[in-house]
Amino acid sequence: MERSEAYGFSAAISGTFLLACLLFSALNRQQRAPYMDEAFHVPQAQAYCEGLFQQWDPMITTLPGLYLMSVGIVKPAVWLFGWSGSVVCSTGMLRFINLLFSVGNFYLLYLLLCKIHHKNKWGL
Structure with missing residues (x-):
């Protein structure tokens, strides 16, 4: 990848994260x-x-992957930052985890585009 493409991608992912954070905050x-x-x-x-982990709402038809990932992200953050129980799995925190995944999906999309167009993400 050329240097200008790297700067463009960095700007795009940073802008996406900023916009997502602003929307998250407003929501x-x-x-x-x-x-x-x-x-x-x-x-x-x-x-x-x-x-x-044995409790399951029959109205949910999706796999529990995001719930498990949320626990995997939230529990270490609780220990690291010393957060209280009310913050740990609040609606806002769970929404923020989705925001992080959306930025991660942006990066995965970029990798897929590089693969499709036979570009090495490091410019090699």
């Missing part, structure tokens, strides 16, 4: 309670955060 200020399908997913993720 969280206006809508603190779970909405739409969050009414099912947030309690399920909170059950996983409490270690209740």
